[in-house]
Amino acid sequence: MSLWDRMPYVWKVCTEQAWMAFMEGSVPVGAVVANANGEVVARDRNRIGEKTCAPQQIAGHRLAHAEMNVLLRVRCQRDSQETYALYTALEPCPLCMGAFYMSGLRCLYYAARDGHAGSTNLLGKTPYLSLKPVTVHGPCLELEALFQTLHLVYGMSEGRFSPWLIERFVQLYPKAGLLSRNLLDEGYFARAVAQRATARDMVSDLAPLLEPEALPEHHDLSTWALQG
Ligand SMILES: [Zn+2]
Numbered sequence: 001m002s003l004w005d006r007m008p009y010v011w012k013v014c015t016e017q018a019w020m021a022f023m024e025g026s027v028p029v030g031a032v033v034a035n036a037n038g039e040v041v042a043r044d045r046n047r048i049g050e051k052t053c054a055p056q057q058i059a060g061h062r063l064a065h066a067e068m069n070v071l072l073r074v075r076c077q078r079d080s081q082e083t084y085a086l087y088t089a090l091e092p093c094p095l096c097m098g099a100f101y102m103s104g105l106r107c108l109y110y111a112a113r114d115g116h117a118g119s120t121n122l123l124g125k126t127p128y129l130s131l132k133p134v135t136v137h138g139p140c141l142e143l144e145a146l147f148q149t150l151h152l153v154y155g156m157s158e159g160r161f162s163p164w165l166i167e168r169f170v171q172l173y174p175k176a177g178l179l180s181r182n183l184l185d186e187g188y189f190a191r192a193v194a195q196r197a198t199a200r201d202m203v204s205d206l207a208p209l210l211e212p213e214a215l216p217e218h219h220d221l222s223t224w225a226l227q228g
Helices: 009-023 066-071 092-104 142-161 164-172 174-185 188-194 199-209
Strands: 028-033 040-045 085-090 107-112 135-137
Touching: 009 028, 009 040, 009 066, 009 085, 009 142, 009 199, 028 066, 040 066, 040 085, 040 092, 066 085, 066 092, 085 092, 085 142, 092 164, 107 142, 107 199, 142 174, 164 174, 174 188, 188 199
Parallel strands: 085 107, 107 135
Antiparallel strands: 028 040, 028 085
16 A cells, blocks of 8 residues: 555645645645544644735744644634644644643644754653643654655755754754755656645655654654554
8 A cells, every 4th residue: 555545634634734835835844633533623834934824823934833823723622622632744843842732732643753853852841841641652654754855855945954954854864864865856846846746646756765764772752653
């Protein structure tokens, strides 16, 4: 079965949002909130490269992150929120980890590690951040290479990430780093964006090229798999 076909629906939606963000010139991160039955309650994306958005969203601002935008869409009773889960393509930064923690949601799934800004390790570091029974699951090695490649291609294009940051990511995630450079050199993403490729097309093109990165020896986060 192809990678796309193996993705649960929430991850297909998350990937579609990340790809839409990429095509709009924003950081390619998508996020979804799902209820206890796995139904999508809200979906949104990073919108820092967009100029306009609906009144309750954030766009064209450094704080217009995917998790912020999806959490701002969730308006319901406190009891319901505690049964919802946040799904995000990239490990949340300090801003989004704080927003998730304060939102009332209790469960977080992320696909790709972010060894630069990822801040799931803030949990338990202060008295306040030790209060709530929050669970964090990540990374998913089957999806990590996809989202890290998109993230690195975004960062390597148009000088968006400084050279030292690119080098740091390449050291941390060498397989995604090499693939990103190759795809950029051969113009894959320029073509895919010009042709308005769907997320499914993009995943189908990249899937045969993706290789999982190694986990650190003392990996203390809860990894998860697409199935099982
Ligand atoms: Zn963030």
